[in-house]
Amino acid sequence: MPKSTLCERYGIPRDAVITIGGTVGVGKSTITMALAESLGFRTSLEKVDSNPYLDKFYADFEKWSFHLQVYFLAERFKEQKRIFEYGGGFVQDRSIYEDTGIFAKMLFDQGKMSQTDYQTYTSLFEAMVMTPYFPHPDVLIYLEGSFEDVLARIKERGRPMEQNTDIAYWEEMYGRYEEWINNFTACPVIRLNINEYDLLKDKGSIQHVLEKVSQRIGQVRQTMRA
Numbered sequence: 001m002p003k004s005t006l007c008e009r010y011g012i013p014r015d016a017v018i019t020i021g022g023t024v025g026v027g028k029s030t031i032t033m034a035l036a037e038s039l040g041f042r043t044s045l046e047k048v049d050s051n052p053y054l055d056k057f058y059a060d061f062e063k064w065s066f067h068l069q070v071y072f073l074a075e076r077f078k079e080q081k082r083i084f085e086y087g088g089g090f091v092q093d094r095s096i097y098e099d100t101g102i103f104a105k106m107l108f109d110q111g112k113m114s115q116t117d118y119q120t121y122t123s124l125f126e127a128m129v130m131t132p133y134f135p136h137p138d139v140l141i142y143l144e145g146s147f148e149d150v151l152a153r154i155k156e157r158g159r160p161m162e163q164n165t166d167i168a169y170w171e172e173m174y175g176r177y178e179e180w181i182n183n184f185t186a187c188p189v190i191r192l193n194i195n196e197y198d199l200l201k202d203k204g205s206i207q208h209v210l211e212k213v214s215q216r217i218g219q220v221r222q223t224m225r226a
């Protein structure tokens with residue numbers, strides 16, 4: 001079936017922006033690519049291999065936290081601009097809200113980023129959000145699973161810098177993600193448990209995700225009409 005027909009069948013606008021959120025290793029990149037492929041959308045992926053600070057950051061959080069956050073912010077800003085200029089039709093791997101609400105805040109709270117650096121970072125973020133390039137996504141698909149499953153995926157993926165990171169870092173992040181999503185209101189949310197689909201064993205399980213997106217977009221439209 002042509003991809004445009006799939007969008008029509010599921011009532012997903014061709015200019016929609018679908019953002020995938022969730023903790024490290026939960027499966028964001030995998031579902032981003034599958035969803036974009038099935039809808040004929042573009043992807044906005046996090047580039048890990050070309051990140052000049054990530055390895056250094058994992059080796060010394062205090063020294064590199066500010067550099068890394070500014071780098072991620074700049075990369076996400078460029079991606080937001082690209083999405084805006086194409087007029088949507090994107091699946092985005094991680095939201096900018098997670099950079100600020102999870103990572104930067106956690107580093108500051110843990111004393112791994114100074115107050116001055118955190119303030120500079122926050123004011124940069126606020127200035128960026130005020131530009132036209134930051135419309136809210138149409139929907140955020142939040143991936144959730146047990147901590148044990150997420151940890152197993154991080155191990156299986158095997159990025160060396162992540163293997164050497166203390167388990168407490170992932171545990172703290174996992175807890176913060178739960179709290180963050182419970183209070184998230186910037187756009188409609190779909191909570192998707194990672195046991196509800198398995199794109200590695202069954203590519204067709206993307207249909208289940210499409211149905212959920214379709215239902216949520218339908219609900220939003222109904223609320224707007226009422």
Ligand SMILES: Nc1ncnc2c1ncn2[C@@H]1O[C@H](COP(=O)(O)OP(=O)(O)O)[C@@H](O)[C@H]1O
Nearest residue numbers: 024025026027028029030153156157198199200
């Ligand atoms: N349904 C699945 N079952 C088992 N492993 C999965 C599944 N989806 C993704 N993975 C694996 O989990 C690891 C992390 O996935 P990835 O998409 O890179 O996560 P993220 O982008 O959230 O960090 C990868 O090794 C990936 O192949």
Ligand SMILES: Nc1ncnc2c1ncn2[C@H]1C[C@H](O)[C@@H](COP(=O)(O)O)O1
Nearest residue numbers: 023024025046048069072099103104162
């Ligand atoms: N804003 C961030 N601060 C610190 N580390 C970050 C940030 N965004 C992503 N990361 C790290 C976490 C992982 O090691 C890689 C890629 O993230 P993933 O969830 O695997 O796509 O970058």
